Amino acid sequence: MSKNVDLxxxxxVLRRTNVGEADRVINLLTPGGKITVSAKSVRRxxxxxxxxxxxxxxxxxxxxxxxxxxxxxxxxxKMVKFYKNILGDIERxxxxxxxxxxxxxxxxxxxxxxxxxxxxxxxxxxxxKSPTNVISAWFLLxxxxxxxxxxxxxxxxxxxxxxxxxxxxxxSTEMALRRFPAGKISSNEIKAMxxxxxxxxxxxxxxxxxxxxTPEILYIAKSLNQL
Numbered sequence: 001m002s003k004n005v006d007l008x009x010x011x012x013v014l015r016r017t018n019v020g021e022a023d024r025v026i027n028l029l030t031p032g033g034k035i036t037v038s039a040k041s042v043r044r045x046x047x048x049x050x051x052x053x054x055x056x057x058x059x060x061x062x063x064x065x066x067x068x069x070x071x072x073x074x075x076x077x078k079m080v081k082f083y084k085n086i087l088g089d090i091e092r093x094x095x096x097x098x099x100x101x102x103x104x105x106x107x108x109x110x111x112x113x114x115x116x117x118x119x120x121x122x123x124x125x126x127x128x129k130s131p132t133n134v135i136s137a138w139f140l141l142x143x144x145x146x147x148x149x150x151x152x153x154x155x156x157x158x159x160x161x162x163x164x165x166x167x168x169x170x171x172s173t174e175m176a177l178r179r180f181p182a183g184k185i186s187s188n189e190i191k192a193m194x195x196x197x198x199x200x201x202x203x204x205x206x207x208x209x210x211x212x213x214t215p216e217i218l219y220i221a222k223s224l225n226q227l
Contacts, residue, residue, distance in 0.1 A: 014104040033111035037072040052077025083127035121201040140221035
């Protein structure tokens with residue numbers, strides 16, 4: 001390891017900003033949190049760093065953390081995986097961009113590795129051309145959980161234990177499930193949400209008919225993230 005490298009880590013680019021004639025300031029999401037680095041001369045044609053700091057890819061980077069200036073300098077960058085199918089579909093590109101925007105804001109000053117894992121799993125699924133509505137529902141449920149907002153999947157708004165023979169509706173005022181005979185949320189949706197909150201996205205995507213259960217789950221997940 002070079003003596004100029006204090007940190008080597010996996011990273012996903014959140015944002016890139018051009019500075020001067022050839023430099024960039026880059027916001028990176030790592031398992032250790034969000035960091036900002038300066039990439040010197042990275043926009044020059046022969047830069048060895050350029051290929052490792054593309055958007056929508058997983059990279060391995062080296063960062064020199066200067067105690068004197070307090071700045072982080074990017075010293076190495078190698079692309080590990082490029083999620084090329086994200087760029088080939090406008091719907092996937094828009095969802096991936098929105099995920100980065102929301103996580104960038106939420107991860108400021110937070111060292112929870114959950115944010116990095118959330119983005120990585122979503123990018124893997126988007127690249128594999130999995131259903132975007134399922135990816136979005138899984139992301140928003142778990143994103144809300146990381147921020148401290150989680151749907152109660154044990155009891156309804158009255159404090160009664162959820163029952164498999166009852167239907168429910170989402171009470172957006174109380175942010176909880178309310179028993180409602182004509183409600184569209186059944187035990188199937190409740191089970192699917194429990195799975196999404198306790199399992200990987202890859203496993204959730206294997207559930208039979210998961211897409212059919214997603215509309216109500218997505219509505220709940222969006223409500224949680226409006227808080």
